[in-house]
Amino acid sequence: MKIVQIVTKLDTVGGAQSHVLALTKQLCLDGHEVIIMTSQGQLIEEAMAGKSVKIIQLRHLRRDISLMDDYRAFLELRLYLQQIGPELVALHSSKAGVLGRLAAFSLKIPTVFTAHGWAFTEGVQPLKKLLYKQIEKLLAPRTTKIIAVSNYDHELAVQKRVVSKNKITTIHNGIQSNDKQPYFRNNVPKIVMVSRFEKPKRQDLLIEVLSTMKELEWSLELIGDGVELANVKELVNNKGLSHRVRFLGVRNDIETQLQDADIFVLLSNFEGLPLSILEAMRAGLPVIASDVGGIEELVVEGKTGYLVDQNVLNIRKCLVRMIEDRPLRIELGQAGRNFFEDHFLFQKMYDNTVSLYKEALKEKKVKRNVQLLDHNRA
Structure with missing residues (x-):
């Protein structure tokens, strides 16, 4: 053709x-x-x-x-x-x-x-x-x-x-599938979000949630670029989180970055069927994501991750549970990897x-x- x-x-x-x-x-x-x-x-x-x-x-x-x-x-x-x-x-x-x-x-x-x-x-x-x-x-x-x-x-x-x-x-x-597995070796759980910095993607909401969790150990890596990048950086500074949040920009080694993470988060206002979640599932990561669009077809509630609304307290509850329970992260992530292999190749x-x-x-x-x-x- x-x-x-x-x-x-x-x-x-x-x-x-x-x-x-x-x-x-x-x-x-x-x-x-x-x-x-x-x-x-x-x-x-x-x-x-x-x-x-x-x-x-x-x-x-x-x-x-x-x-x-x-x-x-x-x-x-x-x-x-x-x-x-x-x-x-x-x-x-x-x-x-x-x-x-x-x-x-x-x-x-x-x-x-x-x-x-x-x-x-x-x-x-x-x-x-x-x-x-x-x-x-x-x-x-x-x-x-x-x-x-x-x-x-x-x-x-x-x-x-x-x-x-x-x-x-x-x-x-x-x-495409791969044979890579997550390390899960971080002493401090590493949260990652891969997305363009645009208003519907809500990196700002994730920062708001994490600003209420300063008593816990965690780090965050934000991958991507876009028009809202400067605003999100300013919010991170205002919340006093600069030492815990890294902006990695556009990367061509997403697989490696996900492999070295512990939790994947996506809090968009709307979505179709995000490839970033598929990449996270392939990497064996548990997922916390907005219950919008086709995301519920990717994330099996309580089995491979958690579906959330955009309420700060509800998101916080799911994040705390994953941060504090390493065996749970591994269990949900492996189930997500299997679900990906069965349905989304x-x-x-x-x-x-x-x-x-x-x-x-x-x-x-x-x-x-x-x-x-x-x-x-x-």
Whole structure:
């Protein structure tokens, strides 16, 4: 297959970006031709590693809404798609998903849109939620197939009457396995959070919780970068936690960092199916995470970790329990590792995705043949 993958940004590490790169790498290894389109910026290191993959950086594609830039980005996408002539366009993230589908639809190219968490999910600002719900309703009939990365997102789209049941399929995220095991050798339990520093990710909430636990021994490592980094650093200083919190920035050794940790925490306002939790489960770490989106499909309450709301006292209770009980951490972490191995391996996700790509192509050919028959009868 000749496939164009379109993602809004490829200059930061996130779930959609990691998904696109892993999927593209395997598609190329299996003999498919893949071109990635994304916005301009310094590409993350992994994106440059696959020399067989052509990456086109679009001048006008932006994450923020701008009618003039968005129209120019649509024209730019359409022009490139005309020149490339792909059999299929696969789209990821909200802005790329909107403009890319419109451009591909105008050229009658089959599309598969992967929703890495809907922009109209619970926790999103009301006006943004309403806007994207209406946009997705308009785009769904113009999309060949839609992938939800969690059952939660699948049901949400159907219940809100955004997408018909026969158009959307759940394909859980998956990552490669490894044979590494956590060290669990820290005398002082090490908590880790891997996430972009943006408001929905709530590093600030974790700092607030930990500021009430100064009597306990713990350390925290925050991995990632983003617009809220300076604000979180200031909060850490104001809470008197600078000696216990380390900011590691963007890392290319996430596996090693997780292997050397004891507890993984993610307190987002909303999520799809976070790859960071899968990485933590693969590393054998117990997880404390917000009960939002598809997270309950990853974290088995009381078996592999704890699901929490955003109440400081409730989060504190779970953290204290894990910090004080090393055997519990090991037990929950091992159960999480087993659950990951049973349900969330990359190969399963990849096979299901390629199968859906082929279904989208087949569906387009069937429609074309029907149109030709109708034309001949006329």
